[in-house]
Amino acid sequence: MPAPAQTTRRHFLQQCSAVGTALGFPTFIPGTALGKNGAVAPSNRTTLALIGCGGRGTDVVKNFLHDERVQVMAVCDVEKESDRYNKGIIKKAGTLGREPARRLVDKSYGTQSCAVHEDFREVLSRKDVDAVQIATPDHWHALMAVAAARAGKHIYCEKPLSLTVAQGRFMSDVVRQSKVVWQTGSQQRSDIHFRMACEYVRNGKIGKLKQIRVGLASDNRDNNGCAAQTAPTPVPEGLNYDFWLGPAPDAPFCPARLHSNWRWFFDYSGGNITDFGAHHFDIVQWALGKDESGPVEFFDLKATWPAPGSLYSTAPNFSFAYRYEDGTTVCVADKQDFGSGILFEGEEGSVLSMRGKLEIKPDALRKPLAENDVRLYESKDHFRNFIDGIQNGAKTAAPIEYAHRSITIAHLANIALRLNRAKLSWDPAKEQVLDDAEAAAMLTRPMRGPWQLV
Template identity: 35%
Template sequence: MSHSQPSRRSFIKSAAGAVAAPFILPSRIWSAETAPNSRINLGFIGVGKMNSGHLGNFLGRESVQVVAVCDVDTNRRENAKKRVDDTYGKQAGTEYKGCSAYNDFRELLARKDIDAVVIATPDHWHAYIGIAAVRAGKDVYGEKPLTHNVHEALTLTKAVRDSGRIFQTGSQQRSSKEFRVAAELVRNGVIGDIKTITTSFGDPAPVYNLPEEAAEPGLDWDLWCGPGPLKPYNSILSPRGVHTHFPKWRDTREFGGGMITDWGAHHIDIAQWALGVDESGPVEVRAAQGKDAKRGAQLVYANGVVLTHETGKGVSIYGTEGEIHVNRGKFELILGGKTVHKFFDKAVDKGTSLDREVILTEREFLKDAKVKLYDSKNHHDDWLNSIKTRERPICDVAVGATTVISCHLMNMSYYSGTSFKWNPTERTFAEGGDPKWLTRDYRGEWVV
């Protein structure tokens, strides 16, 4: 923030006093089972490609009402505001102007009427805004990867616990049946003792090296950079206007973590769920062979299982009696070298479906399973239910922390080209490694 703007304390105080009560939809447009005062008021922070999807989902729910959106880009926030107003106006059969739009997330968080927020900013903002949100008394749905570094994962987890708020990490694969069944098969020993796991996703992130472009009108670039360095503007990071693709800020170490913290945060998460190490993590990280390698880094767990980053089928788990391959909409169980159930390629696996193969697998091999994992049918539903019950969601902040720490450790090995030992209890290096890798240099007031 520039020095001409008010301090954080005065800003929030004035914002809280200036916000008027939101327009409430006529109760006739809601179901009789949903009383107006029982709805959850939501705010959306960062309304680019990812949160546009979340917004569409929540706008169709009678149990919630979207009352505010926030983005540092004028076009994106005004587009999101219009979308909310148009949707509710159509439902009510009258003009609706009840959604507020903010440039600064602190102004949104200062509103006492907002119960929960959905955060889908670039990675470098996840921790700071998440911490501010729970301290402001909001429940949170926070996109993965949970944070930009290890220090932030630990700090955010503590803030959530201290606040007593609900925090769902947006690792939605945990709410998909094929992944849960795959994990249960492993937990119940169906494929024997686990030996190795391979996870397939793209490259680690390079350092920022993009040329400067003319500033985008209506974009608060200083606030976009926030805790990260104030780099020259480039539309690759924050596209001009309303975009429908995932921007390439993920491919910078300063603002993301490459595909290691993008798809890796999904697939490593499932591998660790299957191993039952949500409360710990790896004990060793082995660097890939070869200079500038982009595949081959390994995470080693206390039970001897080695997880390797490769190009493959998604998540592949190999045991003494068989193997499991799983990805979104894809599933394969092999026992004794023979495929038992499979739906991986609809052009090849004709005459069946994912649901059929997964359900048959569950009936045949997990009917009397001793280990049954948390069964969530929908990640958003699970979060909303947790808000009501105050029980932790399927991908609680601590789960997101363990997953993202493993991703960061893998990235460290790629960035440094070195191997090291890790203490998953203390969440620090046991041998080798540099403590400075666990955090970052923060800019201005945006210190986590």
């Protein structure tokens, strides 16, 4: 793997000084930025840029800001600055967008050196950036990830990986060919509760599997407090809305469309089936040893849809099942008696795994793994694991091919639900829908010009 193009100490200091001079104030550089007091010298740091400065993007970048081996060099977003809402009330003023992200980075380092961009292509052209964190809406992931990989940038990309099955396949192929380090934001792969659940299943600790149940939350929740603001309004100052839409179909701006509520638009995402489904289906794949494969059939498909005239287009309520070739069945619903999580039911007991909780029944099964039992890859910190991959060549916890296979499950379920199918058959080896031309056509979607994935 080629060595990352690290920024030099001199170049870093020159940047800090130049920015300070341009803004008309003296530049104070802390000792930690110079590699003193045990800190990592700039010449040995991985330089990173954030693309997508919404709530998730800024939350995740804090982990990289706290990693002494990383220097966040730049932030990028099509929105300059906006507020974060909760139930229609401003929760935090001026917290979303590229300017708040810049302030966050500069405050963390005690400098004024973070660069700001509106266009992600400017970030990818920077020679002083080794890696990017992509945290945009789903409909942008493929274009940005492919461009980043071809530019030789290592990539941490939020889930859901892709908007379509075809995009995911293309992304995985390009990343493999480009030989860059990839980490999907499926952080449950670095959670001890989920890893232990998968190890219990892999080692037959609950006996032969009878069924797996997955609980997801329902769709169309008002995440930004603006769901009622559906009337077209002028685009706010500081937002490049046409660039935000990018490859998605043209649509008039309204506040209900952005800031997390975009998840309920099929043009930009796939609802909670792709959102939290990306997490939980990924764990099911891990537990079954199917990281590079998938199920063969979807059935028991049920969904309710938004009322006519609603802007949102993903199913508020849903349930479905899918089956692997060996007969293992997974039942998914937005309402499970255990909430959001994964319940593995075996002939001798069960394992319930959810964030912050691992429940094994009966208690007699709660025993440490034996010396010869299967142990799965262990990552204790999803974000540091990514940097380990860049600096030390370590395997990452969530490779892109695994993410592609997991999100394919969500995409196929959405296709079958939207077409009101009683059943959908899938060949995971060839990645083809069987005997259903209409469903097969939905494995891809057109992109609005001039954006194309080639």
